[in-house]
Amino acid sequence: IIDFIKNIEEYNKRRLPMSRGILITGPPGTGKTLCCETIMNVVDCTAIYVTSDSIEQTGQIKEIYDLARKLSPTLVVIEDIDTLGGLDRRDKGNHPLLGEFLNCLSGVGGNDGVITIATTNYPENLDVALADRPGRFDLRIEFGLPNAELRRFILEKYLEEVENKNIKLEKIVKGTEGMSGAYLREVIMVAYMISIEKGEIINQKIMEDALKTVKELKNNVANSYGVRKVLEDIYS
Numbered sequence: 001i002i003d004f005i006k007n008i009e010e011y012n013k014r015r016l017p018m019s020r021g022i023l024i025t026g027p028p029g030t031g032k033t034l035c036c037e038t039i040m041n042v043v044d045c046t047a048i049y050v051t052s053d054s055i056e057q058t059g060q061i062k063e064i065y066d067l068a069r070k071l072s073p074t075l076v077v078i079e080d081i082d083t084l085g086g087l088d089r090r091d092k093g094n095h096p097l098l099g100e101f102l103n104c105l106s107g108v109g110g111n112d113g114v115i116t117i118a119t120t121n122y123p124e125n126l127d128v129a130l131a132d133r134p135g136r137f138d139l140r141i142e143f144g145l146p147n148a149e150l151r152r153f154i155l156e157k158y159l160e161e162v163e164n165k166n167i168k169l170e171k172i173v174k175g176t177e178g179m180s181g182a183y184l185r186e187v188i189m190v191a192y193m194i195s196i197e198k199g200e201i202i203n204q205k206i207m208e209d210a211l212k213t214v215k216e217l218k219n220n221v222a223n224s225y226g227v228r229k230v231l232e233d234i235y236s
Helices: 002-006 008-013 032-042 060-070 098-105 148-159 169-175 181-198 204-224
Strands: 020-025 046-050 074-078 114-120 139-142
Touching: 002 008, 020 032, 032 074, 032 114, 046 060, 060 074, 060 098, 060 114, 148 169, 148 181, 169 204, 181 204
Parallel strands: 020 114, 020 139, 046 074, 074 114
Antiparallel strands: none
């Protein structure tokens, strides 16, 4: 994305498309929004951030893209596009904003100088004209749940911010399988809260207590959605 914006005039000279669309998918808490925020802070161009709160009626998406073209090169970031009219017509009927999205991303008027990044937790609910159409979304990036190596890295990064001692992460890393980065942060947050209550530095016992608390929370959330996932007790 960054290199495309830097070299956008080279694409123009060769009569290649000067617009791109990137769809970032994955479960909640895996870093999709963080990635978008990072890119917005790095690129040297106009940035427009769009959420469901930004769009209240038809015509507003068109206004956003008209502005984006006038201020190009422009990065348009659309948070949770499935809540903004990208729903699959085969299952849910037509959405008044879907046609507007399709035309703005790849319509008669062109979209030169506009790069769109959209995020979604539910790519399977997106209309195929959005999800599988180069010229609208040319690239799809999956942000999956972190593996053991990445979970260790994330936990170590958050532990750097708090005082701790004698923590063996192997057991914690194993016990956090299936957790997103957001849940890993919550483990450290809960551990820190416990340490303050006890007046102690975060240690192995506090980390294990925090993990147990967060796992119970995760199980309760899963059960409330009708998804029962039994997590093994790492203390047995």
